[in-house]
Structure formats: structure tokens, C-alpha cells
Amino acid sequence: MPPIDLKDDTAVVIVGSGAGGGTLAHELTRRGIEVVLLEAGKRQSTETFSQVPGEAFAQLTWLDARTQSGSWGVARDFPTLPVWHCKTVGGTTVHWTASTPRLQPWELRAKTTYGNLAGTSLIDWPIPYDELLRYYELAERRLNVTRRNGVPGLPASNNFKVMYAGAKKLGYKQVHTGHMAINSRAADGRGFCIQQGFCVQGCKMGAKWSTLYTEIPRAEATGNLDLRVESAATRIEHGTDGRVNAVLYRDAQGREQRQKARIVCVAGNAIETARLLLLSESSKFPQGLANSSGQVGRNYCHHTTGFVWGFFDKPVYSWRGATLAGVVEDEVINDPRRGFVGGYRMELLGLDLPTFASVGLPYGWGRDFASIIDNYRNMAGMFINGEDLPRSDNRITLNPKVKDTYGLPAANIHVDDHPNDQAMRKHAQSQMTKMYDAIGAKRTVPGPVPPATHNMCTARMSADPRDGVTNAHGQSHDIKNLFISDGSALTTSGAANPTLTIVALALRQADYIEQETRAGHI
Amino acid sequence: MDPLITLDRRDFLKATTGLLTGVVVAGTPLAMIAEGPAWAVDLTAFTSSEAATLLAITRTICPHDNLDDLAYALVVQATDSQAHSDAHTRQTIKDGIATLGAAFAASPENDRVAALKKIESSEFFQFIRLKIVQTLYASPIAYAHFGYEGEAFSKGGYLLRGFNDLRWLPEVPPEDAGPIPVSA
Numbered sequence: 001m002p003p004i005d006l007k008d009d010t011a012v013v014i015v016g017s018g019a020g021g022g023t024l025a026h027e028l029t030r031r032g033i034e035v036v037l038l039e040a041g042k043r044q045s046t047e048t049f050s051q052v053p054g055e056a057f058a059q060l061t062w063l064d065a066r067t068q069s070g071s072w073g074v075a076r077d078f079p080t081l082p083v084w085h086c087k088t089v090g091g092t093t094v095h096w097t098a099s100t101p102r103l104q105p106w107e108l109r110a111k112t113t114y115g116n117l118a119g120t121s122l123i124d125w126p127i128p129y130d131e132l133l134r135y136y137e138l139a140e141r142r143l144n145v146t147r148r149n150g151v152p153g154l155p156a157s158n159n160f161k162v163m164y165a166g167a168k169k170l171g172y173k174q175v176h177t178g179h180m181a182i183n184s185r186a187a188d189g190r191g192f193c194i195q196q197g198f199c200v201q202g203c204k205m206g207a208k209w210s211t212l213y214t215e216i217p218r219a220e221a222t223g224n225l226d227l228r229v230e231s232a233a234t235r236i237e238h239g240t241d242g243r244v245n246a247v248l249y250r251d252a253q254g255r256e257q258r259q260k261a262r263i264v265c266v267a268g269n270a271i272e273t274a275r276l277l278l279l280s281e282s283s284k285f286p287q288g289l290a291n292s293s294g295q296v297g298r299n300y301c302h303h304t305t306g307f308v309w310g311f312f313d314k315p316v317y318s319w320r321g322a323t324l325a326g327v328v329e330d331e332v333i334n335d336p337r338r339g340f341v342g343g344y345r346m347e348l349l350g351l352d353l354p355t356f357a358s359v360g361l362p363y364g365w366g367r368d369f370a371s372i373i374d375n376y377r378n379m380a381g382m383f384i385n386g387e388d389l390p391r392s393d394n395r396i397t398l399n400p401k402v403k404d405t406y407g408l409p410a411a412n413i414h415v416d417d418h419p420n421d422q423a424m425r426k427h428a429q430s431q432m433t434k435m436y437d438a439i440g441a442k443r444t445v446p447g448p449v450p451p452a453t454h455n456m457c458t459a460r461m462s463a464d465p466r467d468g469v470t471n472a473h474g475q476s477h478d479i480k481n482l483f484i485s486d487g488s489a490l491t492t493s494g495a496a497n498p499t500l501t502i503v504a505l506a507l508r509q510a511d512y513i514e515q516e517t518r519a520g521h522i
Numbered sequence: 523m524d525p526l527i528t529l530d531r532r533d534f535l536k537a538t539t540g541l542l543t544g545v546v547v548a549g550t551p552l553a554m555i556a557e558g559p560a561w562a563v564d565l566t567a568f569t570s571s572e573a574a575t576l577l578a579i580t581r582t583i584c585p586h587d588n589l590d591d592l593a594y595a596l597v598v599q600a601t602d603s604q605a606h607s608d609a610h611t612r613q614t615i616k617d618g619i620a621t622l623g624a625a626f627a628a629s630p631e632n633d634r635v636a637a638l639k640k641i642e643s644s645e646f647f648q649f650i651r652l653k654i655v656q657t658l659y660a661s662p663i664a665y666a667h668f669g670y671e672g673e674a675f676s677k678g679g680y681l682l683r684g685f686n687d688l689r690w691l692p693e694v695p696p697e698d699a700g701p702i703p704v705s706a
Contacts, residue, residue, distance in 0.1 A: 051673035054660055146700065153700030158688035164698065165691040176698040185703050192703040194679025204675040314690050319670060320680035353670035354660040358652070365583040365651055366635055373659065374586060377669040439691065 004036050004226040009260035011036050011226075012513070013247045014267060015233040015276065018091020019502040020486035021267030022211025022219075023142075027510030029224035033517070036259050037216075037225060038249050040232040040268075041088035046213065049202030053352050056201035060095050062087035065410045066271070067399045072415040073449040077362040082413045083302070084451040085269045089229055090212025092269060092453070093499065097199045097324035098181040098208045099347060099385075100145050100500035102136050105129040106334055107343075107387065107494035113334055114341040114389075119418055121299050121392040125491040126463040126472040135504035143181035143209045143503065144188050152184045153177045154193060157321030159350050162310065162380035166435030167328045167346075174329035178347070181209040181499070182322055188214065197350055199323040231257070234406060236264055236280040236289055236482070244289070244482045250406055263513065263522060265474075267486035267506075270300065270455035274396040274488060275411045277459065277469075290459065290469050290476035290484075297396035299468075300413065301457040301493035304344065304386035304421045307360055307447025308429050310436030311375045318350040318380050331431070332495050340423040343495040344386025346432055351381065360447050372445055380436065383447075384428040385454075387495045389418045396458050413452075425449075454498050459488040473512040474505060481522045485509055563595050567605035567612050568619075571627075573598055575619045578627035580654050582634040586667070593664045597657045601650070611649070618646030 004011050012028055014021045017039040025037045041062075050056040061084065068075050068082040075082070085092045106113045108125040125132075140148045147153045154177040156164065167175040182199075183192045193207040206213050219225040230252035237246040237258070244264045251257050266273045274297040278288040288296055326348030333343050351360050357373060360381070364372075394416060398409035433444045462468025465477035474489045476482040485506055487498045494501075516522045565573055580594045605612035622637055629637075641647045658664060665672050674680050681702070 051675060052660075054656070153698070155686060155702050156694035156699035157685050160699070161686070161688050161691050161694055164694045177694075177700060184700050193681075194675075195681040195685040196674045196679040197685075198673060198675065201673075205679070314688075315669075316688060317671075317684060320674070320683075321685040352672070353665060353668055354656065357655045357659040361655075365638075367585055369583075370585045373584070373668065 004034055006257060006259050009245065010034065010262050011260070012263045012265065013038065013259055013261040014265045014485065015247065016091055016267035016269065016272070016486060017089050017211060017216060017227070018086070018267060018269065018486065019093050019211065019499045020506045021265065022090060022093065022215045023503050023506040024265055024267065024485050024510055025225055026211075026215035026219040027507060028513065029219040029222040031510070031514050032224065033514070034224045035219070035226070036261070037219075037227045038231045038233050038247065038259075039089050039227065039229050041086065041229065043089040043229050044094070044202065044212070046202070046204045046206050049204050051198065051201060051204070053201060053354050060086045060088050060202060062269070062272075064404050065402050066413060067402050067410060068413045068415070070394070070415040072417050074415070074451055077448045078451045081451045083271055083455055084453050085271075085455060088212075089216065089227070090210045093210040094202050094212055095200050096208075096210075096499060099324050099327070099497040100140070100143060100179050100181045101327070101329070101345065101496040103132070103494040103496045103501055104332060104343075107492065107496075108132065110492040117341065117389065117420065119391060120389045122390060123460075123462055123467045123491060126461050132501075132504060135508045136500065138507050139500055139504040140179075142507070143500070144183055145500070146178065146180045146182065146184045147176065148179060151187075154180055154182060154184050154322055154325045157195065157325060158316050159318040159321060159380050160326035160348055162312070162316055162439065163326050163328070163346075163348055163382060163435070166310075166439045169438035170431070170435055172328050172330045176327065177325045178327045180322070180325055182325070183207040190214075193322055195321040197319045197321055197323060197352070200355070232406070233268070233276055234279065234408060236266075236276065238282065238284065238289070238479070242284060242479060244479055254405070263481045263483065265483040265485040265509075266488075267484075269486060270458040270488040271396055271411050271413065273484060273486055274458040275398065278396075278398050279408060285478075290478045290482055292478050293466050293469065295460065295467065295469050297458050298392050298394070299390035299457045299460055300394045300396055300415065300455070301388050301390055301490075302415070302452035303454045303493055304388045304424050304428075305384055305452075306425050306429055306449050307349065307381060307383045308432035308436070309360065309372075309445045309447060310380045310441040311372070311443040311445070312378045312380065312440065313442055315377045316380045317377060319352055321350065323350055324348055331428070338427055340420045340427065342387035342389070342420070342424065344384050344424055344428050345495055346382050346428065347385050349381040349383045359450055361445070362448050382432050382435075384425060384432070385495060385497055386421075386424045386428060387493050388421045390457055390492060391416065391418060454487070454493070456487040456490045456493050456498055459484045460491045461489050462491065474509045475512070483509060483513070563599045563602065565602050567602050568616070571624060572616065572619050573602070574627045575622060576601060576615075578634060579622070579638070579650060580658065582631065582638060583651055583654050584658050585631070589667050590663055593658060593661050593667070596661050597654050600657045601653050604653070614646050614649060618644065618650065621646075
């Protein structure tokens with residue numbers, strides 16, 4: 001399509017092209033709505049994805065300066081990389097590992113289910129589960145999720161055979177190769193998974209769903225999408241009427257541009273989404289946009305995580321095969337007798353050698369450390385994906401001491417683990433250790449909390465405008481034509497990897513934007 | 523269930539042109555401290571003795587006795603190259619090496635471990651540990667040594683090359699897994 005004029009104020013401007021922004025762009029453009037899609041990163045493809053882990057990391061990762069504080073383990077183990085998400089067309093759907101479980105009904109009623117827990121800022125979701133379920137079903141068809149709608153599961157890898165045998169010894173029942181947005185057979189114009197084990201480096205088969213080669217090219221094919229790469233949004237502007245009307249961004253040459261907008265949808269991943277809203281403060285909105293509640297950036301959730309590695313006397317070759325294709329779901333329950341509220345999944349994990357050494361084992365050295373690496377061939381791996389509880393002071397703020405390339409303050413990420421998160425991690429690591437021990441592990445090694453890959457809740461949906469940033473449609477409470485379209489809008493984290501929920505909410509938001517536009521409400 | 527790759531030292535030397543430069547340069551720093559090397563590292567930031575200490579630090583932090591010095595030399599080279607382009611890094615490392623003293627490289631492992639323990643929380647140690655871990659295990663010779671097979675796209679993935687060849691545990695029932703999408 002011809003580029004949308006910078007002064008054209010009829011377009012919808014979406015910031016970020018990942019699971020939320022990329023899906024929303026497709027949904028709006030196929031309805032005939034013109035969209036300017038701003039993406040800070042470059043455009044890669046299945047041809048250009050590097051197969052050298054270190055290069056792939058540099059090619060895809062958001063590496064702009066950030067700071068962090070708080071007592072979480074990440075501050076100690078990964079001081080320069082608190083979060084690990086992408087800066088590229090397709091966003092974090094380029095490096096994700098494609099696990100797509102659903103949240104459970106009771107997880108949406110988090111406050112009601114868990115009660116008044118000290119040190120948390122829990123609320124219930126403003127969406128009835130049936131409503132979310134309808135969109136989960138649409139999202140699962142869109143992503144061709146395995147073990148749904150008659151789509152076969154992925155085959156069992158060596159690493160999964162180890163997980164499965166251990167889980168069964170412990171009496172777990174819900175153990176399978178997962179609900180995955182990875183083609184178990186050719187579909188959707190994409191091939192099937194050939195078990196490369198390079199999900200995180202970008203799937204060169206295109207078997208893993210990513211907006212990069214699904215939603216975005218389809219949006220382009222409608223003739224209604226103007227995708228601008230290497231275009232970093234720096235500020236959202238508003239008029240005297242309090243409605244947003246333009247997005248300032250820096251183009252590939254670093255020049256400032258101003259794109260007029262009818263509606264602005266922010267989907268920059270929970271860190272950058274909160275940062276952009278805060279950076280957009282004005283005399284009318286001195287706390288930042290959509291922030292009359294003071295909730296922008298607060299309640300940051302990232303899931304309770306942590307690895308366990310099991311070492312055996314025979315080879316496992318855990319790097320062979322889809323990175324995350326295996327799960328134990330029996331602990332996705334709320335049973336406070338375990339010593340904590342909320343649930344967790346145990347998910348399969350294989351890491352390539354350099355990533356295992358630097359991310360899977362970021363501490364230790366000497367003979368013991370070396371002996372672990374020496375047994376890499378005989379290693380199986382798992383990690384926890386559990387609900388972490390929102391805390392008001394776990395938050396994204398602007399750090400005036402550290403600036404990005406444009407001289408704007410970087411994001412600071414502050415996290416103090418809640419005692420509930422610690423109790424859950426301890427329980428989960430103990431269960432995973434028992435699983436490996438039950439089938440004769442020679443040694444088990446608990447790994448660290450890795451840099452956060454699931455960033456959520458920093459502009460959360462709430463029924464009461466005082467508790468959050470948006471309504472049940474991701475529409476900001478304060479500004480009717482400003483939407484949040486990524487994981488920032490999740491009300492709580494639940495125990496489900498967030499992408500399926502982000503896509504479901506984006507599909508729902510597209511319906512709402514179309515309907516409200518037609519009705520003349522926005 | 524066999525490893526799929528082998529790579530010997532000669533293959534590595536062929537494959538590594540451009541990683542290590544100056545093949546067989548008698549009297550170059552690392553040539554002097556490594557047994558029978560067929561390679562050497564061009565140093566731009568460090569002296570020979572500093573490089574020797576760096577190599578000893580690397581072997582102490584990640585001691586794999588049978589891993590070729592080539593793999594460790596790549597760490598020295600990567601560190602040297604970063605120190606060349608960044609003055610703060612250069613100074614931090616030079617100061618750290620000076621703290622350990624000239625005798626460090628030749629001292630027994632227990633003494634080297636004790637010396638490093640004392641500076642474990644220093645910026646120098648944190649930096650050098652991370653650099654070592656990130657570099658040492660990323661080279662083709664390390665892949666071969668540890669049996670890591672690396673990228674598989676160019677070979678058709680692991681689907682028909684061992685992703686499910688583990689036989690020492692029961693097979694997973696079909697209802698909890700899924701079919702192989704091609705007939706082998």
C-alpha cells in the first residue's frame with residue numbers, strides 16, 4: 001500500500017508488532033481499517049535467522065539500557081539483563097517457545113480465590129471466563145495449537161521421555177507434550193516441526209507461530225497496513241480534549257517523526273508499554289498517560305520461574321527437539337495446604353550449550369561447575385512456570401540517571417519476591433528434583449531464576465478504574481481512544497504462559513474497536 | 523543413540539581460520555605456554571604474561587582437563603579484543619591480573635583457586651567469569667568436546683536424527699504425545 005501520510009489522522013497507530021500488536025494489526029486491517037504499525041526493531045526472516053546462539057541473541061533481543069532493583073534473584077544473577085524479550089518485527093513471538101496453555105476459571109478470580117494476602121495488590125479480572133474462553137478457542141485455531149481441535153500433539157523427545165517417566169513415578173496424571181503453537185503437521189501454509197531445538201533463535205522452518213510470518217504478511221496483503229520498522233515510539237501526544245492524537249517516534253535515521261492518529265494501541269511488551277505511557281506525561285496528565293489511578297507500571301508480574309537439571313548415567317541429548325514440548329499440569333490448582341496459593345506448571349526445557357552455561361548456570365565455577373558441563377550430554381531439563389502475585393511496588397519506573405540513545409530515561413524494573421513466590425518455587429523445585437531422583441538421576445542441580453521472559457500486568461485491566469489502567473477491553477479508563485494491546489493488560493499472571501491470552505485479548509479488542517468505531521463512540 | 527558429530531583438532535584448525543590468527547608463530551605468548559600448539563593469538567591489549575595469566579584464570583574457572591587449549595585461547599582472544607576497544611574493560615582486567623601476581627599462572631590449581639576465591643566478588647572476577655562462560659562453550663571445538671551437536675536446520679533437524687532415540691526409559695503412550703509427521 002502507499003504509505004499513510006504522517007498528517008493522516010484517520011489511522012490507527014499500533015506500537016509494537018508482537019503477539020498483541022501484530023495480531024491486532026491483522027484483525028483491524030482485514031476489517032478495512034488502516035493501520036500504521038511502528039516496530040522499533042528490524043525485520044528478519046526465516047532466511048536471516050542466525051544459527052549461532054550468541055548472534056541470534058544479538059539479532060533479536062531488546063538490548064537497550066535498563067536498570068533493576070529489588071531482592072529478586074535476577075538482580076544478582078543477571079544484573080544487566082533483567083528481562084529477555086525481542087526487538088524485531090514479530091516481537092517476542094520470534095524467540096518464544098510457543099507454549100499456549102489457557103488460564104483456568106479460578107485464576108481469573110484471583111482476589112476472590114486467594115483472599116486478602118498481605119503484601120499483594122490482587123484483584124479479579126473484569127472478564128467472565130466464558131467470554132475469554134470464546135476467544136481462546138478462536139486463538140487456538142489461529143495458532144493451530146496442538147492437542148486442540150483435532151490437531152495432533154508433538155511427538156515425544158528424549159528430554160520429554162525423562163520428564164514423563166519421572167512424573168508418572170510421582171503419580172502425576174496430566175503429563176503430555178503440551179498445547180503448543182508449533183505445527184505438528186503442515187498447516188496454515190507452514191511446515192511441520194523438524195525438532196531442531198532452536199526455537200529461541202527463531203524457527204527457520206516457520207513451524208512455530210510468529211506474527212512475523214503469519215499475521216503481519218496477511219495484514220500487509222490487505223493493503224491497509226503501513227509497517228514502519230526501526231521506528232521507536234517515544235511519546236504519545238494528546239489534544240486539549242484529552243484524546244490522544246499522535247505518536248512521536250524516531251525513524252531508522254534517528255529523526256523525530258510525528259504520526260497523527262485516530263486511535264493509539266500500545267503493545268510494546270510490559271516494560272516498554274509502561275515506559276511509553278510514563279514518558280508521555282504532560283501538563284494535563286502529569287503522572288503519564290492513562291495513569292490517574294497511579295497504577296501504570298505497578299503490579300509487574302513475570303511468573304515464578306527457576307530451572308532444575310537432572311543428570312543421568314546415559315545420554316539424553318536434551319537439545320534435540322522442540323525446546324519446551326512437554327508439561328506436567330497437575331500442580332495447576334489452588335491448594336493452600338502446599339504452603340502457597342496459586343498454581344504452577346512444570347515445563348520441559350532444553351538449552352543449547354552456550355545458553356545453558358551462561359543462563360542455566362549463571363553462578364559457580366571451578367571443578368564442580370565444570371563437572372556439570374562435562375555431563376551436558378546426559379542432562380535433562382525442566383523449569384517452573386507459576387503464578388507470581390502482584391505487588392504494588394513491583395513496578396516499572398523511569399530512571400533519570402540512565403538514558404537511551406535518544407536521551408530518554410531508561411526503565412527501572414523493581415521486584416521483591418513475595419513469600420508466596422518463594423514457597424511456590426521451593427515446592428516446584430523439590431517436585432522436579434523428586435521426579436528426576438525417582439528414575440535414578442545421579443545428580444540434580446537447581447538453576448537460577450532466569451531473566452524474565454513473561455512480562456505482564458503493568459497496565460492491567462480492572463473493573464474499578466482506581467485499581468488498574470484499562471477496562472475489560474484494554475481501553476484505558478482515562479482516555480477512550482488509547483488502548484493497551486499486550487501482556488501489560490493482563491490482570492494477574494496465572495500459571496499459563498501468556499501469549500495465548502495476549503492473542504485472545506487482541507482478537508477480542510479488535511472486535512470491540514470495530515464495534516465502537518461503527519457506533520461512533522471512539 | 524550415538525552422538526551425531528565428531529570433530530578433530532585438525533578439522534577445527536581448518537574451520538577456525540579467522541577465529542585464531544597467526545598459525546604457528548614461534549615465540550608468541552600463548553605458543554609458549556601451551557603444549558604443542560599449532561596456533562597463536564594476536565594480542566592487542568595485553569602483554570604475553572598478562573595473556574598467560576588470563577589463560578590460567580580461564581582454565582581455573584572452567585577446568586576441563588581434556589578440552590584443547592585452543593578453546594581456552596579463544597576466550598583470551600575475545601577478552602583481548604574487548605579490552606582493545608574498551609578502556610574501562612582493559613584497565614579492570616589489567617588491574618585484576620596484577621592483583622593475582624606474576625606467579626599465578628605457574629602455581630598449582632589449589633593455589634589458583636584460593637587466589638580467585640579471594641576476589642570472587644570483585645568487578646574483575648564477575649566480568650571475567652561471565653566472559654569465559656559465554657565464550658568458552660560457544661566454539662565448535664567446545665561443541666565437539668561436550669558432544670553438543672548445534673544447529674540442525676541445515677541437516678533437516680533432529681526429527682530423523684535422534685530426537686527420540688532414548689531407549690533406557692519406557693516409551694510415552696501415543697495419547698500423551700503425537701505421531702512422527704513423516705515416515706522414517
